Amino acid sequence: MPRVTIFGTGLIGASIGLRMRQAMAGADLEIVGADSFRDHAKAAERVGAIDRAEPDPRLAVEGAGLVILATPILAMRELLEEMAPALEAGAIVTDTGSTKAEVLRWARQWVPPAVSFVGGHPMAGKTDTGPGAADAALFEGARWAVVPTREAAADAVEVVTALARMMGAQPMFMDAAEHDAYVAAISHLPHLVATALFRLTRDSEAWPELSLLAAGGFRDTTRLAGTDATMAHDIAITNRAQIAHWLSRYREQLRVLQEQLEDTTDETALFRLLSESSFEYDAYRGGAVGRHEIDEQMYEHMPDVAVLDMLLSPTMAARARELVRRQEERLEESERRARGERR
């Protein structure tokens, strides 16, 4: 019987199992789950994410055509070393780790020539962790980075791409260095940004009052501080240089921002930064992706024409006037329609 083995039956591993079961309903397939925390494997079995738990890594990969590593990153190294001799010739190994350069290095070191390793990283997650939070729709619409080793067979890359699609995700090919630089910026840096903000306020003498007053904005900005520490620590020490690079740039950005905030002789630089960010953020959230698309969509998403008076750069003011004119036309148009409907 075709067999898939999932190492790590937490949120990601169990969600993959659930989705696979759903997509392959009725197919002749066994999903084996292995987790160093046995209760996790049992829980994954209970929710139907795996067919059976097998704690011994070598026994778990016996007869498996596809092996998925969904553990914290450092655990993958030990797992690869331990199970590699038991992998079947022709098997395909992939992972879901948040950094890729180190994982691919370990794969090259331990995976035998007859086995292909193709790295993967689904860009999805949620606040709750563990198999109890597993969700077959977790990866729906998400990007799934696919990072093959040079040695991987072409059909192995196809299988991992198909796995990403089966999960409802969109595969995106890149190399390990690109991947690690990108995720340092949009995933690892945000985690540290959130952690530092939570740490600072939590350690304040005023925390009892601060925590009472804190509303949705604080909760959203600090949400990533709740990330599982083992996962986050493994990420930090396997992507240290890239994260440090972005952290330095972020600190410089904050330094400039503070300079603008404290400059009482010129309040326009701060306003321009705040308004550009607000417009561009609305465009980004409105679904615009990439620099070009956002530049185009800015005009449609400008949030508040009161801002117009304070826009000081002539080009921005001209854009804004044009927007206001169009917005007023649209409002009049919709009011005309509303009046028409009432008749």
Next chain:
Amino acid sequence: MPRVTIFGTGLIGASIGLRMRQAMAGADLEIVGADSFRDHAKAAERVGAIDRAEPDPRLAVEGAGLVILATPILAMRELLEEMAPALEAGAIVTDTGSTKAEVLRWARQWVPPAVSFVGGHPMAGKTDTGPGAADAALFEGARWAVVPTREAAADAVEVVTALARMMGAQPMFMDAAEHDAYVAAISHLPHLVATALFRLTRDSEAWPELSLLAAGGFRDTTRLAGTDATMAHDIAITNRAQIAHWLSRYREQLRVLQEQLEDTTDETALFRLLSESSFEYDAYRGGAVGRHEIDEQMYEHMPDVAVLDMLLSPTMAARARELVRRQEERLEESERRARGERR
């Protein structure tokens, strides 16, 4: 007829009007709305948040027993100056601005002795702005800072407290300096933290790729970058010193964090910071409020016992062992119950 006047019929002002209409259904009350952006006032009237729009500030406060300022902060200064002579003796003026020291200073300057000013600040909001986003339940369960001027009559403080309760919020008394320091930490700093993160990534050459890969974590951490720029700018320049203070402390926190990240000789400090933050954040999100309560609830919320192995401080390890023991007992207990039910 009793009359309430709301200046600024955006999200906050229109939500107050909607809730008041709901709470006072059938009562003999007129809600007058004034907005320098007339389409906002018209829209607020359409959704039933105000009974009529009156653009002239002096005419708008005629006969009003309660006047609510829900405009951006700097606009309040001009409004107070302009309408103060037209305020009725015995009237009560309050506001919803995000900073209080400056607003109270303006109130002392312009509000006549026969009128009471009691500052207010509902700790609620959402991503969408404008009267179209108005929601009678916006303030449900939120804290509402109440910051009276020394000169305010006792019954005026009671009226503003009752207003907060009518909105479904919990009033919290504090003075202006306390208020501005607290909100700098949990509202204004997070906004700049989010803006700097969005600005940095948005300005990167890799933004097209970054924005494709960015998932929920990035979106949540940067959400406040979409804050209306006029509102944010007014906050920044009326609470500059407090925000700069917290921004300096935040930058120092990041410097230490980066030092820990780059220290390859000792990886334990970073892990301890990440795990403490993760535990404490889960406790905070689980509803624990204040230092003491969180210290107590930490034990109940520890997310992953795999962390145990890596906990290096003896006290934390002892706590963790105790937790694991209790957690295992609970798991066994629930499994016993599950087996019992299956019989």
